Amino acid sequence: MTMHSADESLRRLDSSRRVVTLREALLRAGISMSYLSPDAVHDPTVFDDHVDAAVRAFQQSRGLIVDGVAGPDTQRALAEAQFRFGDRALAYAEDEPSVRGDDVAELQRHLSHLGFYYGHIDGEFGVRTRYAVAELQLNLGIPGTGVCDADTMTAMLRVNRALSPSQAFALRDYERLDRSTAALRGRTITLNIGRSEIPSAHVTERLTGQPLTELLVAADVSARVERILNEFGAEVVAYDAEVNGHDPVDKLPSLNVNIHCDWLDQPAASGIAAYYWGLPSSGEPRSPIGQRAAILMIKELAARTDMSSLGIHARTWDTLKLPGIPSVGIDLGYLSNFHDAHRLADPVFRQTVADSIVIAIQRLYLLEEEDQPTGTLALDDVSRFNPGADTRRVSGL
DSSP states (O other), rough: OOOEEEEEEEHEEEEEEHHHHHHHHHHHTTTTTTSSSSSSSSTTSSSSHHHHHHHHHHHHEEEEEEEEOHHHHHHHHHHHHTTTSSSSOOOOTTTSSOOOOOHHHHHHHHHHHTTOSSSSSSEEEEEHHHHHHHHHHHHHOOOOOOOOOHHHHHHHHHOOOOOOOOOOOHHHHHHHHHHHSSSOOOOOOEEEEOOOOOTTTOOOHHHHHHHOHHHHHHHHHHHHHHHHHHHHOOOOEOOOHHHTTTOOOSSOOOOEEEEEEEEEEETTOOOOOOOOBBBBBTTOOOOOOHHHHHHHHHHHHHSSHHHHHHHEEEEEHHHHHHHTOOOEEEEEEESSSSSHHHTTTTTHHHHHHHHHHHHHHHTSOOTTOOOOHHHHHHHHHHHHGSOOOOHHHOOOO
């Protein structure tokens, strides 16, 4: 009994410390709110309404799910928000986890504006960032160590001519895209599916043979997309973001596609949406090719189905934030909505969705003069850019 009480006391003490730490982390992340500071309240160990509001404000600013719960995603984003540019030296170590944080993202922005960095601004100090720092150092006449130390930061800020965001990384991404072939053959496409098994209340097993869930719909659409892409010569790799992390395959994929269904307690919520890696507050893209893929997919899906379009949205989700890999997320509808659920339960409809996704991927790699208006390109037309594909086999139930 005594041991149990001691364990309970330790758990309560640990929880109290975590609330104080959370308050301090939110303040360092720039969340300014009354009665948030531990010094401003009688008992800073209590997770009160002020802490809840601060957590929600931070989640909103980072494009996270706004639920007031300081879960793993929120804690990870808070950890990245603890540093400002200049707070610490930044370096790359091959055998250690990459340094991540808002200060790294700020460094990448500086390097981009100065014309030395052409990668995604992902807040991760990887090899590409190290090379950019080393190149800058050599141009500044200091040793090209690739370590962004105090001397490098001072020299960088001195020569930074306060350029407006040039997004040189975006220009380089589009240049790479324009130089590439239009063919899907030889490309690697990764697919990541939602795995929720919450059944829809609007569709009986009589219609589907099993409960209608996100896992059922996403897996089926993914399999259909994979079959079509394989016929066109693309390599499709199944990708689970939680398992694979930020290094899904040996060969850098051309595109990562996340396929999901949504669910909301409000049954009137309905429609399809697409997501890309960018800043939720402004919509500014951090992956311009991912943004372009989101635009094409939402347009093709809206044109070829009777689903309402909820548009495209910038988000900072880890499934979209893959270094060097353009990523797009698609929500195919709400299983909590009668109309959406019945459409997604239909295999013919899911085939139309798969066809739309593949056509959008193909349009992503077409030159401007080769592209077609939304909703007019067919799989037979896609074959023109992929010689040798048998169009009789690429689509079907």
